[in-house]
Amino acid sequence: IKRLHHCSRTTSPPIDLLLHFSLIRALTVFVFWFLSSLYTSSGPRAYSSSQQPSSAVSRIWSLTQRAFRHSSTRSNNPLGLKFLLGPAVLTVSARLLFHVAYCKADKNNNTLVEVTAKVPIPDFKWHILWEFVKPQLFALVCAVVLAFGAAILNIQIPLMLGDLVNVVARHLRENTGNYISEIQGPALKLLGLYGVQGLLTSGYIILLSRVGERVAADMRKTLFASLLRQDVAFFDANKTGQLVNRLTADIQEFKSSFKLVISQGLRSITQTIGCFVSLYIISPKLTGLTVIVLPCLVGAGALIGSFLRKLSRLAQEQVAKATGVADEALGNVRTVKAFAMEERELQSYAYEVDKSCEMNENLGTGIAIFQGLSNMALNCIVLGTIFAGGTLISSNEMSPGDLMSFLVASQTVQRSLASISILFGQVVRGISSGARVFEYLSLQPTILLCGGGRIPYHSLTGRVDFLNISFSYPTRPGHEVLKKFNLTLPPCKTVAVVGESGGGKSTVAALLERFYDPTSGVVMLDGLDIRTLDLSWLRGQVIGFINQEPVLFGSSIMENIRFGKPDATDAEVISAAKQANAHRFITSFPDGYNTTVGERGVTLSGGQKQRIAIARALIKNPSILVLDEATSALDAESERVVQEALDRATRGRTVLIIAHRLSTIQGADLICVMSNGRVVEAGTHLELLGKGGLYSDLIRRQKAEGQK
Numbered sequence: 006i007k008r009l010h011h012c013s014r015t016t017s018p019p020i021d022l023l024l025h026f027s028l029i030r031a032l033t034v035f036v037f038w039f040l041s042s043l044y045t046s047s048g049p050r051a052y053s054s055s056q057q058p059s060s061a062v063s064r065i066w067s068l069t070q071r072a073f074r075h076s077s078t079r080s081n082n083p084l085g086l087k088f089l090l091g092p093a094v095l096t097v098s099a100r101l102l103f104h105v106a107y108c109k110a111d112k113n114n115n116t117l118v119e120v121t122a123k124v125p126i127p128d129f130k131w132h133i134l135w136e137f138v139k140p141q142l143f144a145l146v147c148a149v150v151l152a153f154g155a156a157i158l159n160i161q162i163p164l165m166l167g168d169l170v171n172v173v174a175r176h177l178r179e180n181t182g183n184y185i186s187e188i189q190g191p192a193l194k195l196l197g198l199y200g201v202q203g204l205l206t207s208g209y210i211i212l213l214s215r216v217g218e219r220v221a222a223d224m225r226k227t228l229f230a231s232l233l234r235q236d237v238a239f240f241d242a243n244k245t246g247q248l249v250n251r252l253t254a255d256i257q258e259f260k261s262s263f264k265l266v267i268s269q270g271l272r273s274i275t276q277t278i279g280c281f282v283s284l285y286i287i288s289p290k291l292t293g294l295t296v297i298v299l300p301c302l303v304g305a306g307a308l309i310g311s312f313l314r315k316l317s318r319l320a321q322e323q324v325a326k327a328t329g330v331a332d333e334a335l336g337n338v339r340t341v342k343a344f345a346m347e348e349r350e351l352q353s354y355a356y357e358v359d360k361s362c363e364m365n366e367n368l369g370t371g372i373a374i375f376q377g378l379s380n381m382a383l384n385c386i387v388l389g390t391i392f393a394g395g396t397l398i399s400s401n402e403m404s405p406g407d408l409m410s411f412l413v414a415s416q417t418v419q420r421s422l423a424s425i426s427i428l429f430g431q432v433v434r435g436i437s438s439g440a441r442v443f444e445y446l447s448l449q450p451t452i453l454l455c456g457g458g459r460i461p462y463h464s465l466t467g468r469v470d471f472l473n474i475s476f477s478y479p480t481r482p483g484h485e486v487l488k489k490f491n492l493t494l495p496p497c498k499t500v501a502v503v504g505e506s507g508g509g510k511s512t513v514a515a516l517l518e519r520f521y522d523p524t525s526g527v528v529m530l531d532g533l534d535i536r537t538l539d540l541s542w543l544r545g546q547v548i549g550f551i552n553q554e555p556v557l558f559g560s561s562i563m564e565n566i567r568f569g570k571p572d573a574t575d576a577e578v579i580s581a582a583k584q585a586n587a588h589r590f591i592t593s594f595p596d597g598y599n600t601t602v603g604e605r606g607v608t609l610s611g612g613q614k615q616r617i618a619i620a621r622a623l624i625k626n627p628s629i630l631v632l633d634e635a636t637s638a639l640d641a642e643s644e645r646v647v648q649e650a651l652d653r654a655t656r657g658r659t660v661l662i663i664a665h666r667l668s669t670i671q672g673a674d675l676i677c678v679m680s681n682g683r684v685v686e687a688g689t690h691l692e693l694l695g696k697g698g699l700y701s702d703l704i705r706r707q708k709a710e711g712q713k
């Protein structure tokens with residue numbers, strides 16, 4: 006349980022392997038016990054004295070009959086049936102216990118690191134996988150060839166073991182010749198086979214891990230690039246935690262499944278087919294019997310499998326929900342603490358985790374029953390083989406060595422089928438993880454970053470026209486925010502947009518930045534529709550954007566300012582900081598411009614963050630500056646310093662100010678008052694006051710609030 010606490014839910018629990026190994030060991034012991042009992046107790050001598058296979062056959066019959074009667078107290082049949090059914094029953098109960106314990110450990114430690122899921126799970130796109138696999142094709146083909154070779158050698162091993170047993174049996178029967186020289190040939194051949202098989206195994210594992218890691222790295226880079234390309238509307242609709250999960254957990258899960266399917270899947274399938282061929286060569290009759298039983302088992306397995314897939318999908322969706330709750334609480338931890346909501350957040354998380362725990366317990370029980378039943382069925386096949394094999398030996402159609410080969414080969418088939426049954430769950434998880442990754446890889450943004458024209462810098466005036474704009478946010482299509490909105494920002498003038506909260510002021514700025522495209526109407530820059538212009542040029546060089554809550558990156562101040570112009574020299578960074586009134590406070594820090602600002606700039610005051618954001622916007626020397634309530638989150642003193650910086654920054658530029666505090670915009674060349682999604686009043690401060698309309702009302706209201 007201690008190990009399980011640390012083991013990710015996405016990996017196959019190690020106990021599975023232990024159980025499967027113990028089962029295989031128990032079966033091997035049984036086979037050897039069975040064969041040795043033929044040759045030892047009343048064994049080889051009785052066999053060799055009579056020289057009749059029928060004596061061995063009658064012994065098989067009597068032993069197996071006794072085994073069925075559970076006659077463990079009598080003579081030399083100590084375990085019999087228990088050897089066959091015992092491990093299967095143990096497997097079922099141990100797996101049940103294991104899943105209960107595992108889920109409990111999970112519940113107590115809240116160590117859920119499951120992949121995210123979105124309803125419904127998208128289709129798996131094979132052509133995208135092919136694009137990633139193509140560059141690694143050579144290594145992959147080599148790995149497949151080596152894995153195939155190892156599997157083929159594994160198929161030979163039962164046959165060679167049979168030869169070995171035949172040599173031993175002949176020597177014991179005839180008791181003539183040199184045992185060492187007789188056994189030497191087949192034994193050395195077998196040893197060589199083991200050696201080559203080991204080499205091939207190492208080879209394909211090395212190659213596969215290389216292919217897996219490279220495919221995963223390529224997928225991560227491509228997915229990240231694809232996410233960064235998406236429209237702002239995409240990020241409105243999807244949670245950051247879920248997106249990050251696709252980059253990490255989903256790709257990890259997919260990589261593990263990919264490697265496992267190629268290595269274990271290919272080996273197991275080859276071994277199953279190859280050993281079936283061996284079985285057929287050894288004894289067509291016995292193989293025929295197995296073939297009759299197998300389709301029934303496969304049919305039942307497929308039925309249970311589809312049910313388990315449904316359970317798995319529901320469980321994954323629930324885990325994603327729990328992760329979302331944790332992500333939101335941790336991402337907004339200051340708000341949670343400020344409202345003393347830790348307990349409530351914990352309760353919501355615990356509720357979702359408990360639900361996912363219950364679903365995973367059910368899934369675990371389903372998998373346990375499935376694996377237990379399949380193990381039991383396979384064990385019964387071995388038992389049936391012994392019954393039928395005895396009959397064939399009695400009719401001289403088989404030698405003891407053949408029976409040995411048949412049993413080992415059928416055991417290989419059983420082992421391979423068991424590993425296929427383990428793989429089953431992994432494949433389901435891998436396919437759904439891969440599908441989630443590919444879904445975002447193939448997503449095309451509607452607003453393309455590159456392409457389109459640029460206006461030469463010397464002829465750019467910075468005039469902006471919003472013409473008949475109507476707009477609804479894609480996440481809320483029924484709610485029209487702008488209705489036939491018209492506004493002109495004359496070159497090198499400052500226009501302020503004011504109005505009641507939620508009236509659509511910030512939306513105007515978002516449309517100018519082309520975070521969204523209007524539903525109808527057009528935004529023009531210097532008389533050109535901005536949809537025809539190169540977006541990276543527009544955002545990167547023409548428009549500077551400063552909003553109410555500037556977000557800094559967790560690097561140094563120097564790097565944060567340089568974010569506005571990646572090729573800026575240190576001198577340019579310092580000059581921008583001076584323009585933004587930031588140089589003095591930056592140089593007062595012991596590390597100056599190399600001071601790291603903490604996650605999202607948490608180690609700086611609001612005013613300091615805002616001035617760095619202004620410097621970041623100014624360094625690209627934009628023709629148009631958008632200030633979206635840039636000072637409204639600051640106290641009076643910070644506001645004064647930042648306002649000073651802004652006044653300096655706006656000189657000689659086209660400026661759009663989205664303002665809440667009307668005191669900050671009285672010097673604007675034009676003030677537009679918005680109501681109900683359109684401009685209802687426009688003029689200078691004094692003109693609007695003289696009209697006594699909505700603007701005067703807003704001023705009066707703010708004054709009254711200020712006095713209060």
Ligand SMILES: Nc1ncnc2c1ncn2[C@@H]1O[C@H](COP(=O)(O)OP(=O)(O)OP(=O)(O)O)[C@@H](O)[C@H]1O
Nearest residue numbers: 241478480481486505506507508509510511512513
């Ligand atoms: N990303 C979004 N998705 C959906 N609706 C949005 C989104 N952003 C804003 N809205 C809605 O659009 C309307 C206008 O919002 P906007 O932010 O433009 O108003 P505002 O005038 O700037 O308000 P405030 O002065 O309070 O900042 C509001 O009803 C808001 O709920």
